[in-house]
Amino acid sequence: MSNMINIYLYGKKYEVPSSLTIMGAMEYAGYQLVRGVGCRCGFCGACATIYRIKGETELKTCLACQTQVQDNMYIATLPFFPLVKKPYEINEVKPTEMIMMQLYPEIYACVGCNACTKSCTQGLNTMQYIAYAQRGEFEKCAEESFDCVACGVCSSRCPAGITHAQVGLLARRLTGKYLAPETGHLNDRVAEILRGDCEAALADIMSKSVDELKDMYNNRDFEK
Numbered sequence: 210m211s212n213m214i215n216i217y218l219y220g221k222k223y224e225v226p227s228s229l230t231i232m233g234a235m236e237y238a239g240y241q242l243v244r245g246v247g248c249r250c251g252f253c254g255a256c257a258t259i260y261r262i263k264g265e266t267e268l269k270t271c272l273a274c275q276t277q278v279q280d281n282m283y284i285a286t287l288p289f290f291p292l293v294k295k296p297y298e299i300n301e302v303k304p305t306e307m308i309m310m311q312l313y314p315e316i317y318a319c320v321g322c323n324a325c326t327k328s329c330t331q332g333l334n335t336m337q338y339i340a341y342a343q344r345g346e347f348e349k350c351a352e353e354s355f356d357c358v359a360c361g362v363c364s365s366r367c368p369a370g371i372t373h374a375q376v377g378l379l380a381r382r383l384t385g386k387y388l389a390p391e392t393g394h395l396n397d398r399v400a401e402i403l404r405g406d407c408e409a410a411l412a413d414i415m416s417k418s419v420d421e422l423k424d425m426y427n428n429r430d431f432e433k
Contacts, residue, residue, distance in 0.1 A: 214280040231258055231273035231284055245286045251275040254360030257287040257330060270328045270362045290361025294375045304383040306345035313376050316343055318369040325363035325373055331356050335363050335373050342376050348388050350380035 212227045216234055223238040232249065236242060247255035256273035263281035273286060295312040302308050309316060316339050325335035338353035354377025363373045401407055414422070 214278065216278050216281070217283045219285060220283075225278060227278060227280070229278055231260070231271070231276050231278055231282075232256055234278045235273070235284075244289070245273070249274045252358055254330070254358035255289075257290070257360040257362050258284060259287060260284045270330055272330045272358075272360065287362065287365065290365050292359060292361055292364060292374050293372050297379075299382055299386055302383070304345070304347050304387045308383070309342050309345070309376070309379075312379065313342075313372065315369055315371050316376055319343070319371060320369060322368065324366040324368070325371070328362045328366045330360050330362055331358060333357060338377055338380070339371060339373060342380055347380040347383045350377060351384040353377075354380065 213224050214227045216223055216225055216238075218235060218238060218240070223234070225234040225237050229237060232242065232246065245256050245258075247253035251272055251274060254272070258271050258273040258276070259268055260271065260276075261268055261283045262279060263283065273284075297312060302312075319336070319339055321336065323336050325339070326333070326337070329335050333356060334353060338350045341347070341350035341353060354373075357374050357377050359374035359378070361374065364371065367373070398407075414425075417425070
């Protein structure tokens with residue numbers, strides 16, 4: 210049995226096993242999670258959460274599915290943050306500095322407070338990739354923002370109203386479309402799919418169990 214600890218969910222005290230994640234503890238306490246829950250694996254960013262430890266003044270941010278509970282943890286999940294995405298057609302925009310000025314001009318109002326970086330649930334250097342976007346260094350912005358899960362915490366803390374996740378996403382799309390070297394083998398595979406050459410392989414994969422798929426993934430051939 211795990212040690213039992215006290216946590217506070219929306220101000221109400223609960224006793225839960227210390228081995229649980231925040232999400233697991235909420236369900237243990239009887240909450241039926243309908244909103245603020247998604248993949249449960251740290252990829253979708255739906256479970257953005259703020260918490261404070263009793264006796265400490267610092268508010269911390271995290272993903273509830275990836276963070277283990279602590280004794281005397283005060284927890285509040287965040288509402289959904291609408292990350293404003295400006296409409297654009299990726300085949301029409303170009304990787305120039307002007308595209309950021311046109312679509313996300315608020316990045317040039319950054320005051321350098323670093324609140325975005327401090328609050329990032331993935332530990333990304335968010336302010337740095339916004340600086341790369343300002344300078345039109347889209348490949349660097351794409352690399353720095355690659356692990357972003359678009360949870361929205363950074364935007365909720367930004368006094369300039371920057372939509373960091375969408376800026377990073379645009380940089381990654383521009384990099385993939387225009388700047389990264391073309392991958393010939395990927396084009397070949399797309400052509401195979403369009404011809405229907407992969408139907409038998411897909412049917413074979415769909416017939417396998419989860420354990421078989423895990424074994425295939427863990428023992429796959431890596432590209433050189």
